Amino acid sequence: MDAEAKSFHAVTEVLPSPENIQHARSQLIKTLPGKGSGLDQIQKHLQNDLVPAFDRHNKTPNYYGFVTGGTTPASLLADHIAVDNDQSLMVHLPKDSISVEAEDCALRMLCQLLDFEPERWPHRTFTTGATASNVLGLACGREYVIRRAAEVNGGEVVSVADYGLPEAMRRAGIENMQILSEVPHSSLRKAASIVGLGRASVRNVGLANAAHRFDFEALEAALEEPRTASIVSISCSEINTGFFATSGDDMQRIRQLCDQYGAWIHVDAAFGLLARVLPQTPEYEVLTQGVKDLHLADSITGDGHKLLNVPYDCGFFFSRHLDLGTAVFQNTNAAYINSNAAATSSGTPSIPSPLNIGIENSRRFRALPVYASLTAYGRNGYRDMMERQISLARAIAKYIDNSVHCELLPKGNSIDNIYIIVLFQAKDENINDELVQRINATRKIYVSGTQWDGRPAARFAVASWQVQVEREMATIKEVLESACT
Template sequence: MDLPAPELHALLSRVVDTAVARHESLPTARAVPAAFPSRDAVPGVLPDEGVGAEQSLQEVYDEILPFLSNSAGPRFFGLITGGTTPAAMCADFLTTIYDQNTILHSPGDSIAASVEDRAVEMLADLFKLPQDEFTGVLTTGATASNILGLACGRQYAGRVHFGVDVAEDGMEGCGAFEVISNLPHASVVKAMGLVGIGRRRLRSCDLSVDSIETALRSVPPDVAPIVVVSSGEVNTGRLQPSLPEVSALCKKYRAWLHLDGAFGLFARCSPKYDHFTDGVELADSITTDLHKWLNVPYDSAVFFTRHERILRECFTTTAAYLAPPDHAYSTSLAPTHPMNRGIESSRRFRALPVYMTLRAYGRAGYAALVERTCAFAKHVGEWIAAQDELELLYAVDLCIVLFRGKGGRREGAEGNKALVSAINGGGALYVTGTVWDGVPAIRLAVVNYRTTDAEFDTVVKGLKEAALTLA
């Protein structure tokens, strides 16, 4: 398996050349390939004798790379998809080369866990979360962070409402748990199933403080409430208003307040948009993705909580061969123990791209990124609102444009599907279909650091041409 240095150098050089060529080509490339083969065409058969690294690399060049999406490019607006900044790209290469396990050994073996600490501190600073109140850990995505949030909420509610330490003793002795929320992301509902709350235990409310209070008041005495707010909502980018009042209500009813800010928390990076997130710092736990608006590679997110003890109760792992679980908590001298704050034991050194991109571009770089992408989304929204063939369904607050086709063969479920296909098939941009308030619709989310005004004409031309094909 090993390779002599010159051969390794040749292979890696080819990869580095590809990195640079791809970086250069992304702004002009199609958003996604015109076609790609089905799963059966991927030659994933285990050979008796391996083909060797060079041949295997050639196969990847021939059979896989041409059919990957250009989701790191500036006109891929599907889901909520960031790219990879040059600093994060370098760091991610190095992460693979050094192959650290971000876990604390006793005795220590690496500075990796300290780098994660620093990365989390810088993120707290970027999001204006008081560093003496919040602690955090990197995760694989907002889904994982939402699982952490609901596990902590369940632990807190178990203690406060039922006097039970759920992490130690299980749910016996507890009543039921209920999540009160307005349009939670699907991953929150998944997390409800995973942590034993139950997917059906969702009590829907609207965004108003009155509605949240009515929901909290109607929870029976033997049921423990957890409130989950979206900042922002995945179809519209809409952010939960009145967070100070929501937080006061949660205190009154002893409900854990979890905030899913998978992308919306980035509004806090810019003085122009941070008013949308007033009161975020009052939440008990907070989710944010980093592979979205921070523009670091997959998979990367962060989870913050102001309740380190609850987090530790949920996630502490003990084994004779590992560093003791109380190792160096909250001292400035030694790193915290990431294994005891999240799901994984062995962990990728995903802190390095986060650390490096924050050091490289700083507060000002991310403020500018948020402002540029939000301005782009607003501009596209205004253009859509002025078209006969398209309809803007929601005023653009942040980075998401929600719209649908109007007239012709563009309306209804089939029309919407056809319009999404026509837009994506054109190659100029990529969008995702959805349903909003019962209406088939299309989302266009702008969080890539390479999306600039230079893309605007190409994007609106792609939208117009697609809409006109369905006259």
């Protein structure tokens, strides 16, 4: 992977020119034609009019917005093959197609990359992204905590999937449900609204004087609340800083508390999870401690396009509780599907049909790029990618920390804490208000804007497999020196 990254010739501009955007906008076809233009004409229209107005995040390592990543050559090849063959991955039909088994191989290899035992995570599936994976995690957690509460309060078997949330809560003797977290990502609140828990159910139990760490006294007090069922959600690399919510024996303490009070542990690890491939060396100690003992969770989410640099629209979900996942997501009363699956699966290894363990019935073959990229680059390739990304992020942080015009955030942050996110501000208030616009107007690099302590801030998210530290730093220094003065 390093050799491929070195041979990559980066485009000089990350964003399209205003002229190209305006031209594309003027050429957009907004009315359905009666007679189609034909394949040759639409190919010219797409390539000549629209493509020049797309951003180039996949063509350059200098796009640092939204933890976007890029597409490795192996996954790009596989995605073309996936589209060309257009498999339907809803039912495991081993006599008809190898596609579901290839997906299972990709998920097994992904577990192995992250140092998880596949057998301990039998509920594993691909999703459209970490938001959908958070929906799966909260839906399974909701099922689990209500079942546990019902056992404690009377022994009746209660299922949200069967009775619905209000009736299941009534039967379980539960009045409230809560999601306990620390600086949760917005997608967690969105997922809570989808599964019927509501955004207001998300409660912050983080320490006030420490960035994104749990306040264990507040956590236990919340878990103790009577007639209340709880899901504990852990941010594995917070979006603004890249900081991890747990370290040392924190996960063990959380596991003990959740076992005591019948709570479910869900880890939102959209881009933090790949720190598990790092070597156990002093330079990465903060990071490897941040992902220590994640195997104690009940469910974990990740984004394939962030972690693995495969095409967008790829998340994954792992859970240790396949029975719960099947109870929630089982596709019932579809005789034509169930009969076909039963008729063709005799004598094959047990792989659940994907439509019975996830949201979608209609699923594209997003597993094939993952399969190809993991096979092409292996553990060492992804470790190399991760180390180069961290090296660049830390080089950026050092440069900002030594700058007379900018300041690294949070104030007092150590370079050893830097993962792949670098948060900063301009010291001059007037420049800071337009800092992101100044940087992005160069079209040489792209950063995303955010807020910190009520003020605008800028954020580098280093996520591309293509990065080379010296090459990228030369461009970044040039842009920051111009934008911050």
